[in-house]
Amino acid sequence: MDFFRPPMMDRQELRDLKKSIDFGFKDFSRNYGDALESIFDPLLYFLVWFEKLLVGAPWPVILFVIAVLAWFGARNWFVVVGSVIAFLVIGYFGMWKDTMATLAIVSVSTLICIVIGIPVGVAMARSNRVQSIITPILDVMQTIPSFVYLIPVVMLLGIGKVPGLLAVCIYAIPPIVRLTNLGIRLVDKEVLEAADAFGASYKQKLFGVQVPLALPNIFAGVNQTIMMALAMVVIAAMIGMQGLGQQVLRAVSNQYLALGFMNGLAIVALAIIFDRISQNYGKRLQKHLEGGHDD
């Protein structure tokens, strides 16, 4: 009968294995945690500074900046007015400070994702081997339950903004990498041949042909990254990240219906505003390129 049982490690050995991994990690954290933490210090200072800037700025200034961004992104009065009204309502319901904290984290994490994600996506598009190594890593990052990596992150970096930011980035970076890769791979072979024929260097081909033609896809990636970052706000609040997520958690554990809906809807409002702005911007890029192509 033993044959029919799946092969399994001895209980004691399994326990020892788990223990040794845990202790190994603890030793690592004890020895290198401080060094790792100090690497992230500049990021922390920047985050704190940025959040203070947003929270401290007078509200009309923020509204003005939002309106200008909305106009440059979407070129659509409807989006501009909608964004301003959404922020006014958020402020009116007393969620201004939390919204600014969330806004700071989401913008910084999106920025980090873009800065890291696009080069990685380009590298993946350049080489099939790199793609075959990175794709499974992205799969893991997107599907592993967040708490599994939140605990080691807390052991290494403590609780607060930086670990929250890392958690957000782990979850939010895959779309931009994938879509950059896809966009560049989808660029017409004939266009590349033409570029080769004109004697374009590698750099010229990449920045003059491939990236511009892939921009609509890359923007779809940016858009998705922002959405995923906002979705992670509540999870990251579980390791002490300030903002709307913390209020949602408070509402959930106290069954405060109104508080939960208000803060949840504030996150939705941020998401819709970001989405419309970045999506319309991407669309306009596409139109512009298509127009140029036809001429």
Place this chain on the structure above:
Amino acid sequence: MKRILMGLAAAGMAIFMSQTASAACGSVTIADMNWASASFMANVDKIILNKGYGCDAELVPGDTMPTFTSMNEKGEPGVAPEIWANAFIDPLNAAIAEGRIHTANPAPISGLGEGWWIPPKTAKDHPELKTVLDILNHPELFPYKEDPSKGAFYTCPAGWGCQLTNANLYRAFEMESKGWVLVDPGSAAGLDGSMAKAVERGENWFGYYWSPTAMIGKYNMVPVPFGVDFAGKENWDGCIVKPEQECADPKPSAWTKSEVQSIVTDDFKSKGGAAMEYLAARTYPGPVMNGMLVYMQDNQADGADAAIEFLKSHEDVWTQWVSSDVAAKVKAGL
């Protein structure tokens, strides 16, 4: 007719059972709560009652409020080894006054409760920090990562009752003007993680926790006396535990005493006999309890495993709760 016969049969059974109960305590259910220390205690009680007193004890899963309600209304389960009664002390006292529920042991675990804690290393390095008042004058020893000019006090995650309590004590002790920040760890895992990280690295940490827990046992955390007395029930129940807007003028106060009891139903009290004496005598010393919780966590053991380990390795503790022949019976039964 059938029903009457059934009733008679049941009554006969009851008489028969109560007769055997004089020799043994009969069948009894014990609430097995869904947290580690209570589950462990329930399993120890089960083994000792079964082996030592000839009961037919069974565990039933439970949680504080459902178990209390069921004991009060239905008389089942018979024993709840660890009930944290602070939140519903009035209904509990009412049930005790009515005689439906009895306190078998007013303090089954010694040295338990909520409060503010520091790591043992901090206590050793800074012997001058004797009370919370001393610590509050030294925020620079507990720097807050996001604003190092301030001290960090780790409070409860958003939504826990103790978050309100800590926030009001924060105001009562005027911690803001003394240079402290209330840090919300976001979740139980965040609170544990912040403490574990600090202790593992030998950093200072100052925050809320409670005992008995594996975290306190594992890291030998030191409870800090508040340095002020408990400032009365009115201040605590009428202000400190309430949301900020309902507590205009909180006064500094030590943490309220945690009412943790072993409670039994009237039925168990009347037929339990010697088993009641056991319940009254069994008081776990705090360090032993914390040690068992650490054992459970390190070995991923459940309450039943831990009970056997406890009965084997802490004979000196539990043999004092029972007579020597009961102890011999339990030992033989292991």
